[in-house]
Amino acid sequence: MPGILDYDNVTKDYGSAWSKRRVRALNGFTLSLERGEIFGFLGPNGAGKTTAIHLALGFMRPSSGSGSLLGEAFGHAASRARVGFLAENVALYHRPANKLLRFYGALNGMRPERLKLRGREVLRQVELATEADRNVAKFSRGMQQRVGLAQALINDPELLILDEPTSALDPLARVAMRELLLEANRAGKTIFLSSHLLSEMEMICHRVAILDKGRLVKLGKTDELLVSHDRFEVIARGVPGGSFEHSQTREGHVEFVVPAVSQRDALERVWALGGEVLSVNPMRRTLEQVFVELTNKGDNT
Amino acid sequence: MRAVSLIAANFLREHRWPVLILFAWIFLTALAAGGFGRDRVVPDDVVFYVQQQAVYICVFSAFLAADAIHNERKSRRILLVLSKAISRGQYLLAIILGTSAMAVAYALVFGLCGVWLTARAALPSGQLWSVVLLVMAGSVIAATVAMFFSTFLNPYIATALTLLLFCAPGVVHAQRHAWSLWLPGLPILVDVMHFNFRSDWAMNWYAAVLAILEAAIVWMMAAAVFNRRDIAIPVE
16 A cells, blocks of 8 residues: 555656766655654755655656655646645745735635635744735745745645755744644644754654665664664662763762673673662664764765 | 636736836837827828737747746746646646736737727728737737747747747748648738738638647647656756
């Protein structure tokens, strides 16, 4: 059964067929989104994230491979009526916010009566209800980004595809955006989110994919990715503070990190010193650490 | 169809200023041809005005349509529109409709100015509305051909090619090849260029119908080409 968004061995090359300067933006990319999840799509600039999103929406065609959006092949117009999309550096027509939302909603076949209600609702959600009659040309970048999100939500989509949605937002607006996405997800929407803000992704994404130079280098549940099974954090008591390298003493407990291979030796040493082991846990990293580790590895190879 | 008309209306709205300027241009040229300060207008001046404006309207439509996709891609506004349940063919149809609506408005203003001029020149104005109809059909085919070229070419080259396509057949026609009348827009051009306010001139309905049929075929060709284009790549 096809997922909500599937890529099957998709490759995308830029440049004409006879051009010598061809750039491979995506290379054998395979991914399947599960219904109801918030999926984070990470990668350095030029990794191929936006290309993957544009392929899904039918803005371009894969050089090879295939994919489906809501069960239909990429590029199928009718299936996009159930999708909400926010582009990176959103570009809007210069019209009042409420009229603009009605325009975009009507393109998805929404009826005028429903559009009127829904328009008010989404403007309230993005905290622009009081600005509904103002022309978006007079809005700040952050406000325009919120109108962009509102147009993505207008059709009450099953799948939200957001390309760098928080790039132009201030910290408070980012928090509001995060809450909004979580709320949308609780309402049953699947969210495909591309962003550079790793801390945001770490907070809200159920699964994460890391893309580098067009290749998928890591895919997994966020919690599992952040846990390192190479290093363990040990908390002990009853041992002298300086007994272990780089140990820290807090409230009478000694905390230190040991590689997985020497974990047993470290524990035996605690006991030999007459101490007691309180906990041994896999070391938890930040998404930023995982990201840097994976993308730097790519550079070295 | 509602989505198509909405995009067309939006296209009209986005181009309202150039259109208003062109309306002013029609008035000004009509005033010039109407010879303000003179008691009577020379019939030849009116014929020249009619033929000149007829060609301008078709050229204007070609310019407008050739630039449409390029501008939308450059501003990246096309992304949000085509992320909705709109096929590429519908999008192109909307541009043709928008351009045609503008050309219709332009042709109507031209018709009204022409009526004023014919009254001053003591000419019958009935035939003028036949020219207006021909101009509308000519604008539709000019816009569609220009848009077809612009799906894979730079807009300037697309406009140049369109104008070349509309002018070059004139040379062919001068050689009296019967098949040249099948070339897009040529029968309209020939008919308008023979317009003279005399009773021996009659509107060529075949030319108008052929232009609309050709526009439909060119639109389908444009949709087939545009379907294969990567629209997210930035344009220069």
